[in-house]
Amino acid sequence: MEWQLDAAEVRVLGALIEKEITTPDLYPLSLNALVNASNQRSNRDPVVAYDDGVVEVALGSLRAKGLATRITGADVRVPKHTERLIEKLNLGRREVALLCVLMLRGPQTPGELRGRSERLHTFDDLESVEHTLDRMAESGLVKKLPRQPGARESRFAHLLSGDVETASYAEETASPARAAAPSDRDRLAALETEVAELKRAFEEFRARFE
Numbered sequence: 312m313e314w315q316l317d318a319a320e321v322r323v324l325g326a327l328i329e330k331e332i333t334t335p336d337l338y339p340l341s342l343n344a345l346v347n348a349s350n351q352r353s354n355r356d357p358v359v360a361y362d363d364g365v366v367e368v369a370l371g372s373l374r375a376k377g378l379a380t381r382i383t384g385a386d387v388r389v390p391k392h393t394e395r396l397i398e399k400l401n402l403g404r405r406e407v408a409l410l411c412v413l414m415l416r417g418p419q420t421p422g423e424l425r426g427r428s429e430r431l432h433t434f435d436d437l438e439s440v441e442h443t444l445d446r447m448a449e450s451g452l453v454k455k456l457p458r459q460p461g462a463r464e465s466r467f468a469h470l471l472s473g474d475v476e477t478a479s480y481a482e483e484t485a486s487p488a489r490a491a492a493p494s495d496r497d498r499l500a501a502l503e504t505e506v507a508e509l510k511r512a513f514e515e516f517r518a519r520f521e
Contacts, residue, residue, distance in 0.1 A: 312451070314376045315473045319369040322349050322359060324378060325414030327394035328407065329354075332431050339382055339391035342366060354427070356416040400452070405443045408432035410452060413469040418456055420464035 316324065326348035331338045340348065346366050352358050361369075370392055373379035377399060382391040397407055408431035409424055416427065421440045434440050444467050447453045454475050458465045468475050 312471070314378075316376075316471045317369075317372075318472070319361060319365055320373055320378075321414050321469075321471060322355075322361070323366055323369040324373060324394055324396055325411055327379065327392065328396065328411045329415060329431070331394060332407070332411075339393040341389045341391055342370075343389075345370075345392055354415060404432045405434070405439075406447055406452070408434075409440070409443060409447065409467075410469055410471075413453065413467065414471065418466040418468040418475075420462075420466050422464060424467070 323345060326345060327340065330340055330344075330348055337344065342363060346361060346363055349361050349366060350359055370379055370381070373394075374381065378394065378396050380393045380395055382393065396402070402410065408428040411431055412424055412428045413419065419427070421437055421444060424444075425434050425437055425440045428434070434443075444453060444455070448455060448467075451470060453467045453469050456466045456468055456475060
């Protein structure tokens with residue numbers, strides 16, 4: 312690919328794709344909603360605590376690469392943001408589901424991907440997941456990683472940030488700090504973010520009914 316994404320760009324773009332599929336009534340996303348989606352604790356690894364500035368910078372870079380769009384206008388109270396990756400790469404539903412989960416949760420086995428992508432697309436069986444991953448590997452979207460000691464399945468990783476050896480998550484097995492569980496402070500921040508997201512969704516629904 313002619314571009315590569317950093318960690319913040321991957322998380323922001325992954326969050327946009329996820330919300331586009333799972334909550335279409337609330338999509339496109341405002342900056343506040345996108346910050347909450349990027350920082351939410353569920354279905355994210357690692358959990359992060361991005362502020363508005365980090366997400367704004369990521370969005371600007373994604374727009375420059377043709378992977379995101381900002382929507383403004385007289386009838387739009389606050390700017391909204393959409394993704395363009397699906398269109399740019401001409402991805403099907405299966406590819407989108409697997410790529411999105413890899414972007415939000417890092418390297419995973421086919422079995423993990425099948426279970427975690429169910430909200431995005433339902434695969435009939437594990438074989439269909441593996442066939443989709445093989446096609447994506449041939450097109451340079453994902454890469455099969457060497458099997459870890461004691462593991463039954465090999466993991467797959469996305470290549471939107473370049474080859475796995477140069478991507479940030481390549482160090483996860485070598486760095487104890489990256490593998491450690493989130494601190495109490497991180498868990499509290501993530502919980503507060505999730506509550507804020509639920510409040511935002513409630514307010515938007517209430518505004519629509521009014």
